[in-house]
Amino acid sequence: MVNRVVALAGGVGGAKLASGLAAILPAGALTVIVNTGDDFDHLGLRICPDLDTVAYTLAGIANRRTGWGRSDETWSFLETLGHLGGPTWFRIGDRDLALHAYRTARLREGAALSAVVDEVRRAWNIGPRILPMSDDDVRTIVLTDEGDLAFQEYFVRRACEPRVHGFRFEGAQTARPAAGVLEAIAAADLVVVCPSNPWVSIDPILAIPGVREGVAARPVVAVSPFVGGRAVKGPAAKMAVELGLATTPQAVAGHYAGVVDGLVYDVADPDVGARLESAGILSLRTRTLMRSDRDRRRLAEDVMAFGESLVAVPVP
Amino acid sequence: MVNRVVALAGGVGGAKLASGLAAILPAGALTVIVNTGDDFDHLGLRICPDLDTVAYTLAGIANRRTGWGRSDETWSFLETLGHLGGPTWFRIGDRDLALHAYRTARLREGAALSAVVDEVRRAWNIGPRILPMSDDDVRTIVLTDEGDLAFQEYFVRRACEPRVHGFRFEGAQTARPAAGVLEAIAAADLVVVCPSNPWVSIDPILAIPGVREGVAARPVVAVSPFVGGRAVKGPAAKMAVELGLATTPQAVAGHYAGVVDGLVYDVADPDVGARLESAGILSLRTRTLMRSDRDRRRLAEDVMAFGESLVAVPVP
Numbered sequence: 001m002v003n004r005v006v007a008l009a010g011g012v013g014g015a016k017l018a019s020g021l022a023a024i025l026p027a028g029a030l031t032v033i034v035n036t037g038d039d040f041d042h043l044g045l046r047i048c049p050d051l052d053t054v055a056y057t058l059a060g061i062a063n064r065r066t067g068w069g070r071s072d073e074t075w076s077f078l079e080t081l082g083h084l085g086g087p088t089w090f091r092i093g094d095r096d097l098a099l100h101a102y103r104t105a106r107l108r109e110g111a112a113l114s115a116v117v118d119e120v121r122r123a124w125n126i127g128p129r130i131l132p133m134s135d136d137d138v139r140t141i142v143l144t145d146e147g148d149l150a151f152q153e154y155f156v157r158r159a160c161e162p163r164v165h166g167f168r169f170e171g172a173q174t175a176r177p178a179a180g181v182l183e184a185i186a187a188a189d190l191v192v193v194c195p196s197n198p199w200v201s202i203d204p205i206l207a208i209p210g211v212r213e214g215v216a217a218r219p220v221v222a223v224s225p226f227v228g229g230r231a232v233k234g235p236a237a238k239m240a241v242e243l244g245l246a247t248t249p250q251a252v253a254g255h256y257a258g259v260v261d262g263l264v265y266d267v268a269d270p271d272v273g274a275r276l277e278s279a280g281i282l283s284l285r286t287r288t289l290m291r292s293d294r295d296r297r298r299l300a301e302d303v304m305a306f307g308e309s310l311v312a313v314p315v316p
Numbered sequence: 317m318v319n320r321v322v323a324l325a326g327g328v329g330g331a332k333l334a335s336g337l338a339a340i341l342p343a344g345a346l347t348v349i350v351n352t353g354d355d356f357d358h359l360g361l362r363i364c365p366d367l368d369t370v371a372y373t374l375a376g377i378a379n380r381r382t383g384w385g386r387s388d389e390t391w392s393f394l395e396t397l398g399h400l401g402g403p404t405w406f407r408i409g410d411r412d413l414a415l416h417a418y419r420t421a422r423l424r425e426g427a428a429l430s431a432v433v434d435e436v437r438r439a440w441n442i443g444p445r446i447l448p449m450s451d452d453d454v455r456t457i458v459l460t461d462e463g464d465l466a467f468q469e470y471f472v473r474r475a476c477e478p479r480v481h482g483f484r485f486e487g488a489q490t491a492r493p494a495a496g497v498l499e500a501i502a503a504a505d506l507v508v509v510c511p512s513n514p515w516v517s518i519d520p521i522l523a524i525p526g527v528r529e530g531v532a533a534r535p536v537v538a539v540s541p542f543v544g545g546r547a548v549k550g551p552a553a554k555m556a557v558e559l560g561l562a563t564t565p566q567a568v569a570g571h572y573a574g575v576v577d578g579l580v581y582d583v584a585d586p587d588v589g590a591r592l593e594s595a596g597i598l599s600l601r602t603r604t605l606m607r608s609d610r611d612r613r614r615l616a617e618d619v620m621a622f623g624e625s626l627v628a629v630p631v632p
Contacts, residue, residue, distance in 0.1 A: 043417050044360050044424060074392040080414035084439050086421065094410040098396035101359045105402065108360060123400050 002308050003029060006188040008215070010035045010201020011050045012067045012233050013225055013290070014194035015057035017303070020296030021192065022058055022128045024304065030128040031184040032058075033211075035196070036113070037133075037140035037169055037204030040152045042090050045100040046107055049152075050201065051117055051132055052099060059124040067233055069096050089157050114178040131184065133205045136175040140200050141168040151200065160235040164242045167199055172207040185214040190307040193222035195288060197236045198255050199243075212259060221262040221307045223299070224252045227289055228268030248272070253281045262310045264288060264303055282310060318624050319345060322504040324531070326351045326517020327366045328383045328549050329541055329606070330510035331373035333619070336612030337508065338374055338444045340620065346444040347500040348374075351512070352429070353449075353456035353485055353520030356468045358406050361416040362423055365468075366517065367433055367448055368415060375440040383549055385412050405473050430494040447500065449521045452491040456516050457484040467516065476551040480558045483515055488523040501530040506623040509538035511604060513552045514571050515559075528575060537578040537623045539615070540568045543605055544584030564588070569597045578626045580604060580619055598626060 005025060007018050009032050018032045032054055039048045049068070056062035056070045063069045073093035082088045092100065099120065106116045112135040121130050142154040144162035154160060185191065196202055206212040229247045231237040240247045245255075249265035249272050256263075263281050265272075266288040276283045284306040290296045321341060323334050325348050334348045348370055355364045365384070372378035372386045379385045389409035398404045408416065415436065422432045428451040437446050458470040460478035470476060501507065512518055522528040545563045547553040556563045561571075565581035565588050572579075579597050581588075582604040592599045600622040606612045 043421050074390050074410060076390040076410035077393065077414045077417070080411040081418055084414060084418045084436060086414065086418040094390060094392035094413075095396040097410075097413070098393045098400060098402065101393070102397055102400045102402040105359050120400060 002189040002304065002311055004184075004187050004189050005030050005192060005304075005307075006184050006190075006218075007032045007192045007194055008196075008202055008205050009033070009050070009054055009194040010196030011038075011053040014050070014196035014201060015054045015062065016290040016296050017192070017194045017223060017299060018054060018128065019057050019293075020290065020298075020300030021304070023293070023297050024300050027127055031131060031180075031188075032128055033131050033133055033181055033184065033205060035133060035201045035204050037138050037172075037200065038151045038155070039137070039139070040150060042092075042152075043087070044104070045097075046104045047090070047092075047100050048103065048113070048132070051130070052096070054130055055099075055117070055120055055124065055126060058126045058128060058130070061124070069093050090152065112178070114180070129180070129184070131181050132178050133181060133208050133211070134175040135178045136171060138172045138175050138204060138208070139170040140204055141170055142200070143167060155235070160238060164235075164239050166243075167203065169204045169207045172204065173209070175208050177208050177210055181208070182210050182214050185211065185218060188218050189311060190304075191215050191218045191220040192303055192307070193220060193256065193260060195223040195225040195232070197225060197231075197234055197239070198252065199236070199239055206259065216259045219262075219307065219311050220260045221264060221303055221310065222252065222256050222260040223288060223303060224249050224263060224265040224269075226252065226269065227266040232289065249283065250275060250279075253279065253283075262306055264299075264306060282306075318505040318620065318627055320500075320503050320505050321346050321508060321620075321623075322500050322506075322534075323348045323508045323510055324512075324518055324521050325349070325366070325370055325510040326512030327354075327369040330366070330512035330517060331370045331378065332606040332612050333508070333510045333539060333615060334370060334444065335373050335609075336606065336614075336616030337620070339609070339613050340616050343443055347447060347496075347504075348444055349447050349449055349497055349500065349521060351449060351517045351520050353454050353488075353516065354467045354471070355453070355455070356466060358408075358468075359403070360420070361413075362420045363406070363408075363416050364419070364429070364448070367446065368412070370446055371415075371433070371436055371440065371442060374442045374444060374446070377440070385409050406468065428494070430496070445496070445500070447497050448494050449497060449524050449527070450491040451494045452487060454488045454491050454520060454524070455486040456520055457486055458516070459483060471551070476554060480551075480555050482559075483519065485520045485523045488520065489525070491524050493524050493526055497524070498526050498530050501527065501534060504534050505627060506620075507531050507534045507536040508619055508623070509536060509572065509576060511539040511541040511548070513541060513547075513550055513555070514568060515552070515555055522575065532575045535623065535627050536572075536576045537580060537619055537626065538568065538572050538576040539604055539619060540565050540579060540581040540585075542568065542585065543582040548605065565599065566591060566595075569595065569599075578622055580615075580622060598622075
């Protein structure tokens, strides 16, 4: 029986599966642990892109067209900032800005990030628990042929153009998991690694002391972020190629070796179930693309059914 | 001949007369020196209410209905901040917020406030020079029967309710006038003290070392902020009563004794020209209420003609 589920999530793909899981699981069953390696300071504001995408998505107010920011948005702030010659490369809408300003003010008052996230969760009536991976600052640095770049520099300002040869998670070694993170993982009947970018969304979470070990000790299902060898969104496929890796289910399973027990991958990829199994990984080949709410729920149901089977049958 | 004019201004009333002066004076003739004693930090932003009101008014984008903030405004930020339980007592519109964010970011980069004000002036094609009284922090504290209150606490949060018994301008004694302030005053053929609050808009400017002496050495015309014994806007009349003062032209002349040579006051007040003259103050009784752009220009013309007469005829 799977009663308690922990999902590890980055931005869009992770948030979508988390919302599918939230839709089908009983209240209180789901805890989403979110990457904060992309967080950065801009215009004096602390911006947490993945936490916000997860919160907006679970609150049903995410902007479905752009994949970032929120619905019902206005742009007066950014337009006026542009008139003044201020920096507009990071697109902050007026409503989105309120969340950043609220968080920044609360952090300045001494509140922990996890406490602020929970305040936001309650303000927006979000059911699942949302935990930042850590209340301490961890910063993903992308090692490129143009030097080491802070994540948002690489991702937004440089539009993922520089060639990647590695990553560094600054502060991860000394960061403490946020209150509740290790407890939620230890109590999880199933851990779901969402179809987020393995290198810059999931790895920072696993880099927090105690998290990788805690996750590895539980039944774990990962969902491949690749569909037919391509990333649904973002630079995951480009990164894989530049790192000399394949964009296949086997490569994802290899990346998560020692952590995951089962892999869910898309029907657009060849059936590699036998090959995965010979490497000790059970798998489920199904539709993983989430275009609609129905897609999200269906994938969540597939993941849960697959997870139940892993929990019931001892992992080989 | 009056070629160079310096106007000392606070918020709304000062900004209106400054815009009237800007409309009738040749390009380059007007410098507006603005109170920064009301400045404060809110949500991590440096907010400069009087500088902004002057800039918005001179740029023709002030909100004429409210008397604060700007036209063409949207309120998504504040609405969302309210949903999150954040502080909404200080009403910041989305476009207004951009100015605060731009300024705060520039100040954090090490720019002087006066440099930032000039950047804003150029971005919005504002003709007159705008100078903050100082680049150093000066904070107006209102001494009340409920204790000492920071200006915005008194003005916005407490809606001017506590009874006033004095003022303190923290930091004024050691503040340096912003670059150009003393030079503009020394070069002025006429200094106009705008119809702003004498205690909390003009006095902080005069409290900056060197300013009162510099102004007193030039021909100076003040415009009374009272019309028929009442303040047009804001707490000036309430303050006068609580300080045991009258809301008359004589009281204003008395407050500015030693600094001003001439006083402009409203036709709604009794004719006290003879009494003022016996106290060494020349005066002009005219319409001072500025409802329209035409009112602003007309008052500016009256003030300039009166000023010309003061400059031509040696002060008694």
